[in-house]
Amino acid sequence: FDAVESLITLGTERGVSWADMEEAALQLVPYGGFPRAIELLTLLAARRPGPASVEAEEPGPRPLTIATGRAVFVQVYGDNAERVLAGLDQLLPGFAPLVLDSAYGRILARPQLNLGERELLAVAALGLAALAAPLGSHVRGALVNGFPPGAVQDTLLTCNVLADER
Secondary structure, rough: OOOOHHHHHHHOOOOOOHHHHHHHHOOOHHHHHHHHHHHHHHHHHOOOOOOOOOOOOOOOHHHHHHHHHHHHHHHHHHHHHHHHHHHHHHOOOOOOHHHHHHHHHHHHOOOOHHHHHHHHHHHHHHHHOHHHHHHHHHHHHHHHHOHHHHHHHHHHHHHHHHHHOO
C-alpha cells in the first residue's frame, strides 16, 4: 500500500471521480480480500472532500445474485465458463454458487464501472498478488470486454514495476 497514496493523487490529477475510486476499492474484495479493500477505503476517506459517493448495498436475494453472477461470469470466461464452474465445485462442493453469488453477483456485477474496467482492475490485483492461474482468465476477460492488448500489457508492466519496489 506504499504506492496507493501516489495512485490516489495520480487519479485525482487525471480526473478520476471519487465514485470510481471507491468502486475500484470494492472491486478489489474478490482478489485482495476485505482487509485490503478496507485499507484502501480508509485512505480514500481521509482524502475525499465529503461523504462517500457510492454505497455497498445488498443487491438482492441470493437466487438473483447467483443468476446475475453467472451472467457476468460467462462474459469473463466465455465458452470455458461451465468448465471453470465445474472445476470450482471439484475443489469444494458448493463453491461455484458461492463464487457466483459473492464475488460475481454482489461485487463484480456492480454498475459503477464497466466490465472491461473491472477486469483490468482484476488484472492489476492478480498481477500484484502473483496469482498466475486466475490472472490469465482475467487478462482474457479484459481483452474480450473492451480493453486493447496494449492497455492490458501496460497494466501488467506497471504491476511489475510496483512489485519490484516492494
